Amino acid sequence: MSARRPFRWHIVVFLAPAVLIYTAIMILPLFGTLNLSLMAREGGERVFVGLRNFGVLFGDPRWSASFWNALGNNAWFFLVHMLVQNPIGVALAALLSSPRLRMAAFYRTAIFIPTILSFVVVGFVWKLILSPIWGIAPGMLDAVGLRWLFAPWLGREETALTTLALISVWQFVGIPMMLIYAALLSIPDEVIEAAEMDGITGWSQFWKIKLPLILPAIGIISVLTFVGNFNAFDLIYVSQGALAGPNGATDILGTFLYRTFFGFQLQLGDPHMGATIATAMFGIILVGVCLYLFAIQTRLRRYQF
Amino acid sequence: MAARRPLARSIAAHAVLILYTLIALFPVFVIVINSFKSRRAIFAEPLALPTADSFDLVGYRTVLAQGDFVLYFQNSMIVTLVSLFLVLLFGAMAAFALSEYRFRGNSLVGLYLALGIMIPIRLGTVAILQLMVASGLVNTLTALILVYTAQGLPLAVFILSEFMRGVSDDLKNAGRIDGLSEYRIFFRLVLPLVRPAMATVAVFTMIPIWNDLWFPLILAPSEATKTLTLGSQVFIGQFVTNWNAVLAALSLAILPVLVLYLIFSRQLIRGITAGAVK
Numbered sequence: 001m002s003a004r005r006p007f008r009w010h011i012v013v014f015l016a017p018a019v020l021i022y023t024a025i026m027i028l029p030l031f032g033t034l035n036l037s038l039m040a041r042e043g044g045e046r047v048f049v050g051l052r053n054f055g056v057l058f059g060d061p062r063w064s065a066s067f068w069n070a071l072g073n074n075a076w077f078f079l080v081h082m083l084v085q086n087p088i089g090v091a092l093a094a095l096l097s098s099p100r101l102r103m104a105a106f107y108r109t110a111i112f113i114p115t116i117l118s119f120v121v122v123g124f125v126w127k128l129i130l131s132p133i134w135g136i137a138p139g140m141l142d143a144v145g146l147r148w149l150f151a152p153w154l155g156r157e158e159t160a161l162t163t164l165a166l167i168s169v170w171q172f173v174g175i176p177m178m179l180i181y182a183a184l185l186s187i188p189d190e191v192i193e194a195a196e197m198d199g200i201t202g203w204s205q206f207w208k209i210k211l212p213l214i215l216p217a218i219g220i221i222s223v224l225t226f227v228g229n230f231n232a233f234d235l236i237y238v239s240q241g242a243l244a245g246p247n248g249a250t251d252i253l254g255t256f257l258y259r260t261f262f263g264f265q266l267q268l269g270d271p272h273m274g275a276t277i278a279t280a281m282f283g284i285i286l287v288g289v290c291l292y293l294f295a296i297q298t299r300l301r302r303y304q305f
Numbered sequence: 306m307a308a309r310r311p312l313a314r315s316i317a318a319h320a321v322l323i324l325y326t327l328i329a330l331f332p333v334f335v336i337v338i339n340s341f342k343s344r345r346a347i348f349a350e351p352l353a354l355p356t357a358d359s360f361d362l363v364g365y366r367t368v369l370a371q372g373d374f375v376l377y378f379q380n381s382m383i384v385t386l387v388s389l390f391l392v393l394l395f396g397a398m399a400a401f402a403l404s405e406y407r408f409r410g411n412s413l414v415g416l417y418l419a420l421g422i423m424i425p426i427r428l429g430t431v432a433i434l435q436l437m438v439a440s441g442l443v444n445t446l447t448a449l450i451l452v453y454t455a456q457g458l459p460l461a462v463f464i465l466s467e468f469m470r471g472v473s474d475d476l477k478n479a480g481r482i483d484g485l486s487e488y489r490i491f492f493r494l495v496l497p498l499v500r501p502a503m504a505t506v507a508v509f510t511m512i513p514i515w516n517d518l519w520f521p522l523i524l525a526p527s528e529a530t531k532t533l534t535l536g537s538q539v540f541i542g543q544f545v546t547n548w549n550a551v552l553a554a555l556s557l558a559i560l561p562v563l564v565l566y567l568i569f570s571r572q573l574i575r576g577i578t579a580g581a582v583k
Contacts, residue, residue, distance in 0.1 A: 010487040014402035015414065017395040018458050025433065025455035026421055032432030092325060095318045103319075109570045110326045113333065116566045118516035120538045121558050124551065125332045134548075136335060136351050170328070202314075223423075231425040234518045238538060254427075261431060262523075275431045282428045289423050 034282070036275035053276040063273070067280075069248055070256040073161055077252055078229040080165035081172075086221060088169070089176025090214075094206055096177070097184040108181070112174035119171075123238030126167045130154055154239065157249040164250055168235055172228075176221045183217035184210060216300050223292045230285055233258060253281050333559060340364055340552035347548055364553030368540070371550070373528070374557060377536035384446050384532060385514050388453035392510050393503055395454070396461030401491050403462065404469040405477070415466070421459030426452065427519055437524055444527040452520050457510040464509075468502035469495060508569055515562065533558060 040049045057063050092111060096104050114122065129136045130153055138150040153163040187210060195201075195209045233254030236244050242264050244251035259267070261274030338354055339347050346359030353359070368374060403415050426433075433452060434443075442448040472495055480490045496503075521535040531539070537558045544550040 008406065008408070011402050011406050011408055013488075014398040014491070018399035018418065018462060019414065021391075021395065021451065021455050022418060022421060022458050025436075025451050026426050026429060029429030029432035029436060030424065032435070033429050036431055088325075092322070095322055098315075098318055101315070101318060107322045107326055109567070111322075111329045112570070113563070113566065114329050116512055116516075116562055117333070117559060118534045118562075119518060120516075120534050120541070121555055124541055124555055125336050128548075128551070129332055129335060134348065134351060139351065170332075173329075227423060227425060231427055233427070237518065257430075271431050271435075278428045278431060282424070285424065285428075 030282070033275045033278050036272055037279040040272050053272060054280070057273065057276050057280065066248070066251065066256060067277070070251045070253050071284075073250065074230055074232075074252040076161060077165045077168075077232065078226060080162060081169060081225050081229055082222065084166065085169040085173050086176050086218065086225065089173050089221070090180050090218070092173070092177045093180035093184055094210070096181055108178075111177060114171045115174035117171065119234035120238050122167065122171050123235050126170075127154065127239050130163070155246060157246050160240070160246060161250045164236060164239065167239075168232070171235075175224070179217055179221055180214055183214040187213050216297075219292065219296055219300055223289060226288045226292075227285055230281060230288070253277065253284075257281065333563075336552055337556050337559065340549075340556040344549055347552070361549070364547075364549030364551075365557075367544070367547065367550040368553045368557060371544070372536060372540040372554070373531075374533070374536065374540075374554075376529070377531050377533045378561070380446060380530055381515060381533040384449045384453065385511055387446075388450050388457065388514055389507055389511055391450070391454040392457035392461050393507060396458050396506065397465050397496060397499070397503065398491070399458070399462045400465035400469055401495060404466040405495075415462075418459055418462045421456075422463060426456045430519070430523060434523060442524075444525050444530050446525065446530055448524045449520055449530075449532070452524065453514045453517075457514070460509060461506045464506050465499060465502055468499045472498050504569070 037053055038048060038050060039046050040053060041047075057067050092107075095101070096108060117125075128134055132138065132150075132152050138147060141147050141150050151159065153159045191209065191213075192205070195205050200208060230253060232252060236250050236252055236255050237258065240246075240250050240255075242255060242259050242262075244255045257274060257277045260277055261269055261271060263269035335351065339351060341355040341362065342359045343361035343363065346353070346355070346361070350359070355361075399418065403411060403418075437443050437448045442451070476494060477490055480494050485493070516534055517532075518534050518538060521530075521532045525531070526535065537554050540554050541551050544554070
């Protein structure tokens with residue numbers, strides 16, 4: 001800044017409220033949590049124990065079994081989203097962006113509706129629909145002759161997690177759809193016309209021309225999915241409770257953090273182990289985001305029009 | 306189009322889209338129609354529309370008598386609207402400072418604020434709760450408002466500063482020559498011009514706040530401060546065998562959001578695709 005100019009107070013005034021609130025409520029607590037994870041309560045005193053809590057979390061069988069179980073479930077939860085939600089989102093966006101499609105606005109609006117609903121609504125709605133007592137799902141399967149397929153999916157250890165992941169996919173498929181749709185619309189007409197001149201249309205046009213151009217958008221969606229999934233909690237809590245039953249089969253890091261921090265039934269809450277789990281989640285998310293930023297994003301080819 | 310059979314292709318596209326639209330809407334539809342039926346009809350004919358025979362509002366009566374849904378709704382409205390206002394105001398101010406002025410540390414502050422887009426605020430919950438306990442804000446709506454404001458700011462600053470870079474310099478300089486202060490330039494000239502971007506930010510900020518269960522559960526679970534999301538979760542947990550009440554409570558939670566969404570959906574979609582169509 002040049003010394004001649006008077007100090008520009010208005011810059012400070014414009015920035016201060018946002019920076020202060022953000023720092024006080026978001027950044028400082030984040031560091032506070034990292035700090036708490038290095039402490040433990042011993043004989044009523046809070047003492048610094050270094051990385052011992054992490055040793056307990058990863059190695060002590062009382063903790064590590066739950067932790068690795070939650071991490072594995074969370075990885076599967078994420079994988080289902082990547083394999084189901086994002087391809088469906090891309091396919092819907094590709095259909096919606098086809099030229100001269102009528103009622104595109106209606107489809108867009110309707111398919112996005114589940115995304116605006118709260119987890120509480122989504123969790124209970126699907127719980128009721130899949131419930132063997134009410135019989136909507138078995139009744140509908142019966143109508144198409146697939147009655148034998150039905151099982152209390154949410155109540156079985158083998159199927160509960162996948163079912164919940166698919167419910168979450170149902171809820172959030174609108175987000176990849178919208179972002180990819182926007183990316184597809186931003187491809188200039190000249191590129192498409194040039195492709196058509198060369199006789200590349202339909203499917204091969206999508207695979208050879210459009211898909212490479214929307215890869216950066218798909219990359220961003222993958223990161224958003226990753227952060228959202230490794231931070232998920234609400235849907236599992238609403239439909240399976242804090243214990244994430246049956247028998248911990250749907251336990252993910254968010255529910256594990258909640259149980260540890262606040263306690264449940266006879267187990268008392270433990271802020272230090274809670275902070276340790278939050279820090280581990282922070283590490284996982286940080287590694288994932290960095291991996292994307294440095295390994296994938298820099299290699300994605302970008303095209304300028 | 307050079308496609309060989311454009312008609313067949315378009316029929317196929319519609320078929321897939323209609324199928325998916327049905328998948329998206331069917332569960333909501335089932336819940337809402339059954340909330341208007343008697344208990345017997347809910348189980349006998351779950352997919353039928355309510356008829357004069359099966360029409361029954363007993364679920365809604367139970368909900369309104371048992372749960373304090375008016376209060377919950379009011380709490381949700383206060384929290385969402387106040388947080389939204391603060392996010393938009395503070396976010397726009399910071400975005401203006403970052404996009405308009407060159408000063409030392411500009412990109413550093415921008416990067417610092419953008420960190421929060423990738424790192425979820427939930428990870429700081431342990432310390433946030435301690436902070437709120439220490440400042441006596443537990444079980445107040447203020448605690449929720451502060452948290453949601455902090456949560457919404459990063460994305461708001463990021464999106465709004467992108468848009469504000471596009472506001473013409475000539476206009477702002479004309480204002481300066483006319484003797485407007487920097488504050489007036491911001492409030493009178495720039496803010497009205499970025500209104501579409503503000504609407505986008507508003508929708509993206511509003512949905513997660515309205516639907517959040519985590520922070521109301523942890524920071525403000527008392528009866529007087531329950532939000533609609535937490536209130537319906539608790540209510541449904543207690544009335545789990547009263548199907549009429551559960552279905553009515555779910556419908557009451559769905560309808561306000563649905564109405565708001567249908568009003569703003571044009572704005573939302575325009576906002577999401579703004580970068581593309583401009």
